Amino acid sequence: EVQLVESGGGLVQPGGSLRLSCEGSGFTFSSFWMTWVRQAPGKGLEWVATIKQDGGETSSVDSVKGRYTISRDNAKNSLYLQMNSLRAEDTAVYFCARARVVITVTSFDWYFDLWGRGTLVTVS
Amino acid sequence: SYVLTQPPSVSVAPGQTAMITCGGDSIGIKSVHWYQQKPGQAPVLVVYDDSGRPSGIPARFSASRSGNTATLTITSAEAGDEADYYCQVTENNSDQNVFGTGTKVSVL
Numbered sequence: 222e223v224q225l226v227e228s229g230g231g232l233v234q235p236g237g238s239l240r241l242s243c244e245g246s247g248f249t250f251s252s253f254w255m256t257w258v259r260q261a262p263g264k265g266l267e268w269v270a271t272i273k274q275d276g277g278e279t280s281s282v283d284s285v286k287g288r289y290t291i292s293r294d295n296a297k298n299s300l301y302l303q304m305n306s307l308r309a310e311d312t313a314v315y316f317c318a319r320a321r322v323v324i325t326v327t328s329f330d331w332y333f334d335l336w337g338r339g340t341l342v343t344v345s
Numbered sequence: 346s347y348v349l350t351q352p353p354s355v356s357v358a359p360g361q362t363a364m365i366t367c368g369g370d371s372i373g374i375k376s377v378h379w380y381q382q383k384p385g386q387a388p389v390l391v392v393y394d395d396s397g398r399p400s401g402i403p404a405r406f407s408a409s410r411s412g413n414t415a416t417l418t419i420t421s422a423e424a425g426d427e428a429d430y431y432c433q434v435t436e437n438n439s440d441q442n443v444f445g446t447g448t449k450v451s452v453l
Contacts, residue, residue, distance in 0.1 A: 256442070258388075266380070266388065266431050268442035280440040283346070316387055323376045323394050330435040331442055332378035334399060336387040 223247035223335060225317050230340030237307050237344070243300040243317030243337055251275075251295035254320035256333060257302050259313035259342075267313075270302065271320055271331060285311075307344045314339040347436040349445035356451045357422045365448045367415040367432035375434045377415040379408055380444075383428045391430075392417060419450070427452050 229241040241257070257269040270281035270291040279291050290303040300317050318333035349369040357363035367377065377395055380388040390399050392408040395415075405420045419426055432445035 258444075265429075265447040266382075266433075266444040268433075268444060271442065282441060321393070325376070328375070328435070328437045329440075330376040330394075330437070332376075332390065332393045332433065333380075333388075334390045334393065336389070338387050 225319065225335060225337035227315065227317050227337045227340040230315065230342045232343045232345065233307055235308060235344055238303070238305045239307065239342060241302040241304070241315055241317075241340060241342070243302075245298045245300070245319070248319070248335075250298040254322060254331065255293060255300045256318050256320045256331070257291060257300075258316045258318055258333065258336075259311075260316070260339075261310070261313045264313075269315070272300070304342070307342075309344050312342060312344045314341050347434075347441065347443045349432055349434065349443055351430075351432060351445040351448045353446075354449045354451065356453050357419070359423065359452055360421055363419040363422050363426070363450055363452075365417040365419075365430050365432075365450065367417070367445045368413055369415075369434065369443075369445075370413060372413050372415050372434065373410055375437075377408065377410060378433045379406075379417045380431045380433065381426075381428045382431065388431065422450075422452050424452050426450060 227243045256271040272279045272291045288306045292301045316339045317337045319335040320331045323330040379392040382388040391406045
């Protein structure tokens, strides 16, 4: 079965750290860009970060730059999100997702075609 | 930062057509993708690259773009279509991915 399973969420105090993991199965994990998306309670989706197949390129939303690090271990079919200096506003369900690329003459766009069920991070 | 604006809610009668709009600067030149999210569940991709449909997504879901607005259309709406719907683009100047504000679709 093709799936993504997140783990590592929990309750952490402001200023603390947490590391999320996401394990993929049923597909060739190393062939895909991967991403993290979060959703605060009762709010909409917010893209967090994306990483290239070999880990050589990453991008992230401005609000987490310098605090969060996305990484991967293709040998373990795993994606990670290291979260430092956590704030109350980081409280959310964090989803990992497989990213697909649309390449045109003028742009390099992503969409997300496979999602995990999410893991809840509470900063309080 | 780039903003995608959606109506907070849309209501549709069973069997009728629902249209969900997504507005943003220069959206007419971007690839737009759409997701469905039911309560307590992960999002599901329903349309990618403006008009592509993933395997398993019925043809009742379609999308279009015109000017600064993209639209997801659900024809012959069913009770199971009740969900939140989000549009998404990549803002290429900054390599940031942006989701719309979300629209709650009610089938009444």
